[in-house]
Amino acid sequence: MILLGRVALLLALTVSMVPAQSADVSLTPEVFQVFELPLTVTNPALVKTRQGYVLKCVLANASEFRQLGFRYSLAIVEQPSGATKVISRNEGFTLAPYQTKNVAFKTLLRLKLNGDERLVLMVEQVISTDYVWDVVQPKDALASYINGDYSTTPRVMRILNAVDSREPLQIKY
Numbered sequence: 001m002i003l004l005g006r007v008a009l010l011l012a013l014t015v016s017m018v019p020a021q022s023a024d025v026s027l028t029p030e031v032f033q034v035f036e037l038p039l040t041v042t043n044p045a046l047v048k049t050r051q052g053y054v055l056k057c058v059l060a061n062a063s064e065f066r067q068l069g070f071r072y073s074l075a076i077v078e079q080p081s082g083a084t085k086v087i088s089r090n091e092g093f094t095l096a097p098y099q100t101k102n103v104a105f106k107t108l109l110r111l112k113l114n115g116d117e118r119l120v121l122m123v124e125q126v127i128s129t130d131y132v133w134d135v136v137q138p139k140d141a142l143a144s145y146i147n148g149d150y151s152t153t154p155r156v157m158r159i160l161n162a163v164d165s166r167e168p169l170q171i172k173y
Contacts, residue, residue, distance in 0.1 A: 036156035038063035039126045052108035060100040065128035067095040077118040093134030132159045
């Protein structure tokens with residue numbers, strides 16, 4: 001019930017399609033793809049607005065389940081010093097099975113960026129109507145990727161989603 005409420009709140013705060021703002025500056029983060037997840041993020045862009053940055057990207061659902069949301073981490077690596085900050089956000093959306101959609105999320109990222117930082121985006125969790133896919137030890141996998149170890153393949157655990165699942169089919173005798 002709590003997870004359903006959180007997803008409903010995220011859907012209320014998230015907008016699926018926002019018109020492009022051509023005058024705004026955008027930054028392109030790298031995407032650390034986790035291939036065992038049913039959701040693929042491509043063409044990400046952090047678009048600067050007056051209040052902060054907005055994430056725009058293309059989401060592709062590679063499963064037969066309707067996707068409801070995801071959690072991602074954005075790592076900001078300072079180039080001269082190598083210091084890393086990681087921000088995690090939850091976003092809600094609806095994505096039909098095998099659908100691809102351009103999305104822009106309303107959740108503002110309040111970042112102070114100079115423009116010379118390395119940005120890395122990684123999906124940590126995907127929520128569908130039937131399952132929840134979780135990356136096992138996502139912080140370690142992201143840290144390995146940032147440090148140049150591209151051979152690390154994150155493991156994914158799939159868990160039955162008992163909270164957001166559809167009503168079971170009732171057979172009447």
